[in-house]
Amino acid sequence: MNRREFVRTAGGAAGTAAALSATGSAAAQEEGGSGGQTVPDYGGYLDQVGNFGGPASTVDATGQDTVTVEVGVQANGGAYGFGPPAVHVDNGATVQWEWTGDGGGHNVVQANGDTLNSGDAVSSAGVNYEHTFEEDGIYTYYCVPHEGLQMKGAIVVGEDYPTVTLSSGGPVEVDPHYAGVPIQPHFVGIGAGLAVFLPLVFTFFMLKYGESPHTSGGNN
Known part of the structure; x- marks a missing residue:
C-alpha cells in the first residue's frame, strides 16, 4: 500500500x-x-434499596383491583427485599403482601404514618397482610428487623401524590424479577x-x- x-x-x-x-x-x-418525565417523589427514601432502579422504575399496577407485593425477595444481600419495591395502584385497590418464607421474620410497618402495620415479624410463607387504600398519596414502609439492610418499599396510590420532574433520562429497563438495575x-x-x-x-x-x-x- x-x-x-x-x-x-x-x-x-x-x-x-x-x-x-x-x-x-x-x-x-x-x-x-425524554427530559420532563414526571415520576413519584420518594424523597430519597428508597435510594439505598438494592432492588430499586429509581422512581422511573415504579411498577404500574393501576387498573388492578388486587396487587401482590412479595416479602423476602432476593435483594440487599439476601432475602431482604420487597418485590416490587415501588408500585403504583388505584385508589380503592387492595395490596397483598405475600411472604416468600425466606430471609427469616419480616413485617410491614409504615415509615411516614400509621396506616400500614402488619404487626410482629413472621416467617411463614403466604399472604400474611393486606390493606385496601382509600386515600391518594405515597406510603413508604419498611421491615423492622431488616430496616438497617434497606428492606424498604413504597406504595403510590391514586393520582394525587408528590412528584418530581426528571431533568434528563427516560424510563429505565428493569429486571423482571425486580433487580431494578438500569441497563446502560x-x-x-x-x-x-x-x-x-x-x-x-x-x-x-x-x-x-x-x-x-x-x-x-x-x-x-
Missing part, C-alpha cells in the same frame, strides 16, 4: 469511527433525552475511543514510514 492509499484508508477509518461516536451519542440522547448502553464510549485512537495510529505510521521526495525512488 503506497502513501496515498494509506492516507485514504486510514482517513476513512477515522471518519467512520467519528461517525459511529456521533451516531452513538445521538442515539443515547434520543433514548435518554456502552457503545457510545467505544465509538468515541476509536475516533480518538485511529487518527493517532495514522499519524504515527505517517511519521515513521511516510514517503518523502528523497526516498520515493520515483522520477517526475
Whole structure:
C-alpha cells in the first residue's frame, strides 16, 4: 500500500469511527433525552434499596383491583427485599403482601404514618397482610428487623401524590424479577475511543514510514 492509499484508508477509518461516536451519542440522547418525565417523589427514601432502579422504575399496577407485593425477595444481600419495591395502584385497590418464607421474620410497618402495620415479624410463607387504600398519596414502609439492610418499599396510590420532574433520562429497563438495575448502553464510549485512537495510529505510521521526495525512488 503506497502513501496515498494509506492516507485514504486510514482517513476513512477515522471518519467512520467519528461517525459511529456521533451516531452513538445521538442515539443515547434520543433514548435518554425524554427530559420532563414526571415520576413519584420518594424523597430519597428508597435510594439505598438494592432492588430499586429509581422512581422511573415504579411498577404500574393501576387498573388492578388486587396487587401482590412479595416479602423476602432476593435483594440487599439476601432475602431482604420487597418485590416490587415501588408500585403504583388505584385508589380503592387492595395490596397483598405475600411472604416468600425466606430471609427469616419480616413485617410491614409504615415509615411516614400509621396506616400500614402488619404487626410482629413472621416467617411463614403466604399472604400474611393486606390493606385496601382509600386515600391518594405515597406510603413508604419498611421491615423492622431488616430496616438497617434497606428492606424498604413504597406504595403510590391514586393520582394525587408528590412528584418530581426528571431533568434528563427516560424510563429505565428493569429486571423482571425486580433487580431494578438500569441497563446502560456502552457503545457510545467505544465509538468515541476509536475516533480518538485511529487518527493517532495514522499519524504515527505517517511519521515513521511516510514517503518523502528523497526516498520515493520515483522520477517526475
